[in-house]
Amino acid sequence: MRVWAVANQKGGVGKTTTAVTLGGLLAERKQRVLLLDLDPHGSMTSYFGYDPDTLSQSSFNLFAEQEPDAQAINALLLSTPCEGLTLLPSSMALATVERRAAAEGMGLKVSRALAKVWDQFDYVLIDSPPVLGALMINALAASERLLVPVQTEFLALKGLERMIRTISMVTQSLRKDLNYTIIPTMFDRRTQASVGALRELRNTYPNTIWAAMIPVDTRIRDASRNGVPLSQYSADSRGAAAYRSLLKSLLSQQDQR
Amino acid sequence: MRVWAVANQKGGVGKTTTAVTLGGLLAERKQRVLLLDLDPHGSMTSYFGYDPDTLSQSSFNLFAEQEPDAQAINALLLSTPCEGLTLLPSSMALATVERRAAAEGMGLKVSRALAKVWDQFDYVLIDSPPVLGALMINALAASERLLVPVQTEFLALKGLERMIRTISMVTQSLRKDLNYTIIPTMFDRRTQASVGALRELRNTYPNTIWAAMIPVDTRIRDASRNGVPLSQYSADSRGAAAYRSLLKSLLSQQDQR
Ligand SMILES: Nc1ncnc2c1ncn2[C@@H]1O[C@H](COP(=O)(O)OP(=O)(O)OP(=O)(O)O)[C@@H](O)[C@H]1O
Ligand SMILES: Nc1ncnc2c1ncn2[C@@H]1O[C@H](COP(=O)(O)OP(=O)(O)OP(=O)(O)O)[C@@H](O)[C@H]1O
Numbered sequence: 248m249r250v251w252a253v254a255n256q257k258g259g260v261g262k263t264t265t266a267v268t269l270g271g272l273l274a275e276r277k278q279r280v281l282l283l284d285l286d287p288h289g290s291m292t293s294y295f296g297y298d299p300d301t302l303s304q305s306s307f308n309l310f311a312e313q314e315p316d317a318q319a320i321n322a323l324l325l326s327t328p329c330e331g332l333t334l335l336p337s338s339m340a341l342a343t344v345e346r347r348a349a350a351e352g353m354g355l356k357v358s359r360a361l362a363k364v365w366d367q368f369d370y371v372l373i374d375s376p377p378v379l380g381a382l383m384i385n386a387l388a389a390s391e392r393l394l395v396p397v398q399t400e401f402l403a404l405k406g407l408e409r410m411i412r413t414i415s416m417v418t419q420s421l422r423k424d425l426n427y428t429i430i431p432t433m434f435d436r437r438t439q440a441s442v443g444a445l446r447e448l449r450n451t452y453p454n455t456i457w458a459a460m461i462p463v464d465t466r467i468r469d470a471s472r473n474g475v476p477l478s479q480y481s482a483d484s485r486g487a488a489a490y491r492s493l494l495k496s497l498l499s500q501q502d503q504r
Numbered sequence: 505m506r507v508w509a510v511a512n513q514k515g516g517v518g519k520t521t522t523a524v525t526l527g528g529l530l531a532e533r534k535q536r537v538l539l540l541d542l543d544p545h546g547s548m549t550s551y552f553g554y555d556p557d558t559l560s561q562s563s564f565n566l567f568a569e570q571e572p573d574a575q576a577i578n579a580l581l582l583s584t585p586c587e588g589l590t591l592l593p594s595s596m597a598l599a600t601v602e603r604r605a606a607a608e609g610m611g612l613k614v615s616r617a618l619a620k621v622w623d624q625f626d627y628v629l630i631d632s633p634p635v636l637g638a639l640m641i642n643a644l645a646a647s648e649r650l651l652v653p654v655q656t657e658f659l660a661l662k663g664l665e666r667m668i669r670t671i672s673m674v675t676q677s678l679r680k681d682l683n684y685t686i687i688p689t690m691f692d693r694r695t696q697a698s699v700g701a702l703r704e705l706r707n708t709y710p711n712t713i714w715a716a717m718i719p720v721d722t723r724i725r726d727a728s729r730n731g732v733p734l735s736q737y738s739a740d741s742r743g744a745a746a747y748r749s750l751l752k753s754l755l756s757q758q759d760q761r
């Protein structure tokens with residue numbers, strides 16, 4: 248089982264979109280995929296038509312004092328319209344996890360839970376909230392690879408330096424090496440700000456940035472309105488093609504390691 | 505002194521942009537304006553060229569056990585390139601406030617601090633992080649009016665229901681009435697998803713939505729790259745015109761109350 252986290256403290260950069268789209272593409276390759284929503288705001292959960300406010304159980308259950316066993320974790324799972332793609336939803340209760348962040352072992356709750364279902368899934372994609380806290384730390388601690396979507400524009404660029412510093416801070420305290428890839432998103436070749444930002448990104452992070460980028464594509468919003476992953480909604484859209492080539496590059500790196 | 509908070513749990517909807525742009529327009533009207541950054545990620549602080557990671561003091565100081573007096577609060581203030589516009593910056597340390605959220609009176613730290621400088625400013629605009637927690641509660645508790653930017657697209661619409669529920673939850677526990685306005689942002693009349701979302705928004709929230717909307721405008725990103733409010737960077741841009749008419753409508757409502 249491979250665990251990939253999608254994280255960035257900047258809001259609205261395409262974290263949920265990236266987790267859902269890559270999850271859909273992995274399911275098309277006949278992989279058994281778990282989408283784990285750790286964002287109290289629950290965009291990934293609402294994407295598939297579930298309401299994070301009314302769900303009686305969710306990823307919040309992973310943080311209980313009495314950690315759930317494999318059976319209890321399975322009881323949390325929900326289906327999606329995409330074969331091979333399973334959702335472990337979030338709920339608003341997750342917002343209260345932060346208060347207990349200082350408690351013993353709180354940073355490892357998610358990785359311990361995932362270890363119990365390691366034989367049921369080939370991939371786990373974790374969506375995290377746009378804020379540095381216990382939920383993001385759990386996502387980083389549980390994963391072997393981190394995907395950092397970055398909008399190709401100025402404010403998002405400024406926030407990236409901070410995200411990279413956060414990654415090294417967290418990996419030092421977890422004493423693990425976390426391999427990360429920067430993914431330029433919402434690139435609009437018609438605007439100077441976007442073109443300039445992409446050039447700046449490539450100059451600043453030559454070794455950790457993905458060579459291509461995800462273009463602006465309105466089909467992405469349409470897919471979320473229809474509650475299906477992008478490649479299922481519109482297989483030949485520009486967005487789907489870009490995410491396919493991203494997945495190919497991520498998988499080829501994986502084989503080399 | 506009037507205090508307006510800008511908040512939405514959904515990321516990337518234009519919160520920072522709205523706070524900075526309205527602040528700039530109020531300063532042009534010769535109002536003394538304080539921009540207060542309560543987002544640990546510090547987009548508003550970086551907007552004006554300051555680095556939230558290296559600032560030794562910030563809005564974090566407002567949450568100290570020993571509450572700062574007016575003089576100590578003044579020592580936190582930074583200037584911006586716009587006359588009449590002052591910044592109280594954020595820093596990463598703010599991310600640790602959540603852990604102490606349960607402590608006595610933690611929800612009122614900001615409103616108590618602002619009460620100490622009530623005679624120095626005409627308006628305070630508070631930028632908050634995209635997450636429900638102590639920092640957002642402080643922003644809501646300290647303000648008399650709440651602005652809720654919402655991107656005109658599906659995922660942001662889903663999140664709005666939750667934000668409205670949060671507002672009524674918070675106002676009940678604070679025993680105050682919080683007047684809120686929904687502001688449609690990043691509207692792109694060329695895409696069906698945007699047009700449909702705006703129609704849905706107007707149907708669902710007829711009494712609390714602003715009658716017009718903020719269009720997509722690349723000058724907004726250019727302004728943030730140059731570290732000046734939009735109306736200073738490009739007075740006759742579509743975005744500046746839209747924010748001007750928003751401010752006019754907010755001020756006319758205010759006079760009636
Ligand atoms: N390449 C793209 N082209 C056009 N729209 C996009 C693209 N990627 C994402 N979007 C849209 O932008 C919005 C923000 O994306 P998304 O919700 O995935 O970001 P996020 O980083 O998860 O946000 P949050 O910080 O709130 O969790 C969504 O409405 C999504 O449909
Ligand atoms: N009307 C608009 N047209 C085009 N771009 C916009 C518009 N409003 C905001 N933006 C851009 O969209 C991005 C997100 O805006 P902003 O950072 O203000 O959102 P936010 O809600 O504060 O995000 P966060 O959740 O990270 O705090 C910024 O790069 C900003 O320049």
Ligand SMILES: [Mg+2]
Pocket residue numbers: 262263264286290291374375
């Ligand atoms: Mg998201």
Ligand SMILES: [Mg+2]
Pocket residue numbers: 519520521543547548631632
């Ligand atoms: Mg912001």
